[in-house]
């Protein structure tokens with residue numbers, strides 16, 4: 001079966017005073033549809049960089065990245081943005097909701113970007129998604145009027161707005177207390193049950209242990225790749 005994510009000899013370097021810093025050193029990776037993958041490893045070793053390349057947020061310096069049938073290194077910024085909107089839901093550590101918009105409007109936004117659904121259906125779908133994360137009653141509140149855990153649940157609803165096959169999350173519980181982290185954890189478990197492919201950078205051991213596969217990145221290289229039965 002064709003993997004949903006395929007990386008061949010992917011390098012990423014950044015300009016640095018006096019030269020360039022190589023952050024990823026020739027990563028080769030295949031991830032099948034429906035896998036729940038945790039990316040772990042020490043700080044500053046390239047985990048977020050790897051996630052951003054797979055999500056089409058950043059371009060590789062060299063190598064090939066094929067996600068959901070598209071060779072990302074060949075897409076210009078505009079096509080990449082459209083590709084992201086259709087194929088990837090992104091969840092960040094600091095939620096990244098737009099502060100001037102209600103939770104409902106934040107969830108509608110990715111659907112507005114694609115323009116696939118009529119306006120009324122976008123609103124109905126956003127309300128259903130907010131309901132599914134327990135936030136129907138808070139739909140009209142601004143992000144600043146709800147807790148961090150609620151903001152992250154709204155961000156997960158937003159990530160699902162266009163029903164993407166791939167969800168990527170960078171430290172999704174990193175800024176949450178343990179009760180909020182648990183509820184976010186439960187939502188991710190449901191996503192796995194619904195057949196989404198999940199890729200997550202996390203320092204949260206419980207979350208990493210719930211994954212079916214753990215990739216350890218050290219020094220910009222794939223140091224370990226372990227599969228397991230999810231708990």
Ligand SMILES: Nc1ncnc2c1ncn2[C@@H]1O[C@H](COP(=O)(O)OP(=O)(O)OP(=O)(O)O)[C@@H](O)[C@H]1O
Pocket residue numbers: 014015023041042043044045046047048049050201
């Ligand atoms: N946009 C950028 N410009 C220059 N250097 C960067 C950029 N993004 C990341 N780096 C550098 O790349 C290296 C890897 O960063 P990355 O964020 O991928 O690590 P990480 O493993 O995710 O760390 P953490 O667990 O702390 O989030 C770091 O040295 C970082 O400073």
